[in-house]
Amino acid sequence: MSGFAGMTWLNPPPHHTFGDGTLHVRTGKDTDFWRETFYGFRRDNGHFLSRPAAGDFSVEVTLKGEYKVLYDQAGLMVRLSETHWIKAGVEYTDGLAYFSVVVTNDRSDWSLVGIDADPNGVRIRLTRHAEAIRVQYLDAADGHWKPVRLAYFPTSRSVDVGVMCCSPQREGFEVSFSDFVVGPPISRELHG
Template sequence: MPIDINDMHWLNPPPVWEMNHGRLSVRSGDKTDFWQATYYGFHHDDGHFLGQARRGDFTAEITFVGQYRELYDQAGLMVRHDATRWMKCGIEFTDGAKHFSVVVTNGNSDWSAFRLDHDFDAISVRVTRNGDALFIQYRTDKMSEWRMARLAWFDPALEDVSVGPVFCSPQREGFEAEFLDFRLSDPLSRDIH
């Protein structure tokens, strides 16, 4: 489904972005990131995020490609309530390879990541919110089935969130990504097996 940005709003707009036939092409600003405190001690809330408001439970899906080159180049999907309560997931470049990465922030950030060893161009991410949980899945353009990445706690009292594409480049400027589609709908299911 083509991206429709009419009901979406930028947090920290990137220096370069354009819509072309329902696809969003972007280039990051210098040393942008989302992270709160843990391990590194810094607080960053200057990554680029294009969000659509959503209340209650939902399923969000996004497909994207990126020119990952430098440490921590990243693109994916964000679910955000405010600067200290959010989740981002997608591809992050670390240790010289693409990793599927999930950061959940409830005051402080945590980070889980695993290396994707097969070659791929595009990756799709699916996040389903049900009550107090975010069920996070992925599949690349070389896979037919969705795979589970994480089941994360997310405060059920935070009913109002924004959901949409996110990207950052903590070590540089000029990271390029393209978001091919985005959809936000009622939750698909509570089934995870």
Template sequence: MHSDMQWINEPKNWRMKGEVLHVETGQGTDFWRKTFYGFTRDTGHFYFRTVSGDFTATVTIGGNISSLYDQCGLMVRASDTTWIKTGAEFADGVVNLSTVITNGFSDWSVLPLAAVPQEVTIRLTRHGEAIRVQYLDGEGIWQLLRLGYLDLSESCQVGVMSCAPERAGFEATFRDFQISDPISRDLHD
């Protein structure tokens, strides 16, 4: 993690152990806007730095993802009404790879994992207004999870997020977080 990172909704319990960030969520934390559920929440934990232009952000996540809507992963945020979060999330009795894109209203997409690994590596790339989300599969191949639109300004906040809308005490870990130049725009090898 970088020394210039800062929190939105800093959790009471967090620590760096070596190069691994450990976060314990507070009660009822989430990022969500209006769609389907009708409410707005901006209470999730987000540890970020400001980035200008296109980039690729990568992180390996883990934790005790076991209660409804426990989640952790990457987030890119221009404002409280324009952001994306992606990572692992518990829903319907299984761990899913999940992405929410918010342009005033939140949408949600999930991909259930057949087998739950100890950790998942995800990356998010900004190519102008296009946002590409990928995960590293068991064969070591980057798979496309989502390609979407996000109306970002030149500079935005990029980092890791964790939430637990239904409880307190979800413990998430983040390792090998990095922000680099964007990967190629080629979608298919």
């Protein structure tokens, strides 16, 4: 199933538009998804446009953002509840764009991988295989999907899946999402 039709917002952004299969978003002030670890706070006010997905699946999107301020971020999210979710995408940290993954099972953790952000956008994919979420991005230089994380995620009949964006240090981060698709899971083979 492709496109954004029938999806609903958790914490709608102050500005968003749809056009030609692309979602354009401008974030609200001090938005984020995080639970406790290191920083000692909880935030659940990031922008998340989603729909339910049952069983195993793969979800992909291409994102392109105007990353300028610390922690500007955009990507995909899989969410079971306020205490169980995964977000993955591009995040601006220390003056560079990184591929960032936050896994939250009651408390959040954070991992970063340096990437060359393609000016045409970055394609990312999350795949659910039973109790595992597989996180990848498409390397524009060689055309191969790069593995970033294989994370535990509680089993459930369905989860909410979609696109998310946040700007924890400001408002007005602009990002676009295109070619959003949810479909059957890719093969469980991890190595070619």
